[in-house]
Amino acid sequence: DAMVIQNPRYQVTQFGKPVTLSCSQTLNHNVMYWYQQKSSQAPKLLFHYYDKDFNNEADTPDNFQSRRPNTSFCFLDIRSPGLGDAAMYLCATSRGQFSEQYFGPGTRLTVT
Amino acid sequence: GDSVTQMEGPVTLSEEAFLTINCTYTATGYPSLFWYVQYPGEGLQLLLKATKADDKGSNKGFEATYRKETTSFHLEKGSVQVSDSAVYFCALSKAGSARQLTFGSGTQLTVLP
Numbered sequence: 001d002a003m004v005i006q007n008p009r010y011q012v013t014q015f016g017k018p019v020t021l022s023c024s025q026t027l028n029h030n031v032m033y034w035y036q037q038k039s040s041q042a043p044k045l046l047f048h049y050y051d052k053d054f055n056n057e058a059d060t061p062d063n064f065q066s067r068r069p070n071t072s073f074c075f076l077d078i079r080s081p082g083l084g085d086a087a088m089y090l091c092a093t094s095r096g097q098f099s100e101q102y103f104g105p106g107t108r109l110t111v112t
Numbered sequence: 113g114d115s116v117t118q119m120e121g122p123v124t125l126s127e128e129a130f131l132t133i134n135c136t137y138t139a140t141g142y143p144s145l146f147w148y149v150q151y152p153g154e155g156l157q158l159l160l161k162a163t164k165a166d167d168k169g170s171n172k173g174f175e176a177t178y179r180k181e182t183t184s185f186h187l188e189k190g191s192v193q194v195s196d197s198a199v200y201f202c203a204l205s206k207a208g209s210a211r212q213l214t215f216g217s218g219t220q221l222t223v224l225p
Contacts (some may be wrong), residue, residue, distance in 0.1 A: 006155075033212065042201060042215035043156070090155050094212075099205075100146060101213060103155035 003027070004104035006091050012110045013081050021076040021107045023091030031097055032074040034066060035090040037106070043090055049074060050097060078109075086111045114139040118202050118216035125192055125223050133187040133219045135176075135202035143204040145169075145178055145185040146213070150199045159187075159200070192223045 004025045013019040023032065030051050035043035047056045049068045063085070065077040078085055088108050092101040119134040137143065144163045148156040160169030165180035174189045185202060202216040 004155075040218070040220075042218055045212060048212060092156075097207075097212065100144075100158050100161055102158065103148075106153075106155040108153075 004091055004093055004102055006089075006104035006107050008107060009105060010108050010110070012112060013078075014112055015083065016080045019078050019081055019109070021078075021089050021091075021109070023074045023076070023104055024072050025091075025093045025102075025104075026072070027093055027095075027102060028071065029093035029095045029102070030071070031094045032068060033092040033094075033101065034064075034074070034076045035092065036085075037088040037090055039087075046076070081109070081111045083111050085109065114143070114204060114206060114214045116202050116204055116214055116216035118200075118219050121199075121218070122220035122222060125221070127194055127223055127225050128191045129223075131187070131189040131192045131196075131221070133200055133202075133221070135185045135187065135216060137183050137185065137202075137204050139183075139204055139206055139214075141206055143206040145176070146203045146205070147174070147176055147185070147187050148201040148203060148215075150201065150218075152198070156201065192221075194223045194225050197221055197223045 007022045033048040034046045037043040046060045068074045088106045090106045091104040094101045115138045146161045147159040149159045150156045160171045162169040162178035168177045176187045199218045201218045203213045
């Protein structure tokens with residue numbers, strides 16, 4: 001089945017230690033998104049790639065970066081995680097910018 | 113700016129009860145409307161969608177009708193099951209908007225046997 005895959009499902013990192021979360025997709029969608037979701041809240045968009053074009057949300061901290069080496073893969077890098085960055089990180093894809101988005105299962109990040 | 117307002121939760125129902133989760137939106141133009149469901153510890157799954165006024169989206173016994181006159185997209189199900197326990201998010205997207213998906217705050221549904 002075509003899908004959005006996120007690895008790992010659970011990630012523990014130390015305060016200030018860089019961490020990378022991974023997302024891959026077999027849907028061949030040209031748009032990929034990263035969201036941060038804290039407990040009992042709606043997902044918050046961090047940034048998205050439209051093909052190779054990177055689009056950062058205005059309020060996304062500089063601590064968060066992303067890479068998309070090819071159509072199938074997208075990475076979220078957190079350069080110096082703080083305790084406030086503990087959250088579920090969701091990757092999503094869509095065909096085109098405003099069609100429905102398909103979400104991966106998420107990576108739950110714990111910062112110790 | 114665009115916004116989505118959802119019924120406050122949590123909602124607790126008995127199995128086979130009727131479900132309504134209210135959703136209203138504020139947006140100029142003609143947004144597409146979505147309901148996503150999130151089961152515990154999982155990502156969001158698209159439940160149903162509607163792209164124009166009077167469209168009815170339906171899936172797995174859930175329905176929602178795009179009502180432009182009342183700017184609403186209420187989610188309904190005639191008979192809920194324990195397995196429907198999840199968080200439900202109403203969302204909109206609109207061409208030309210800087211934000212891809214605008215989410216409501218989510219409604220936690222618990223169905224008791």
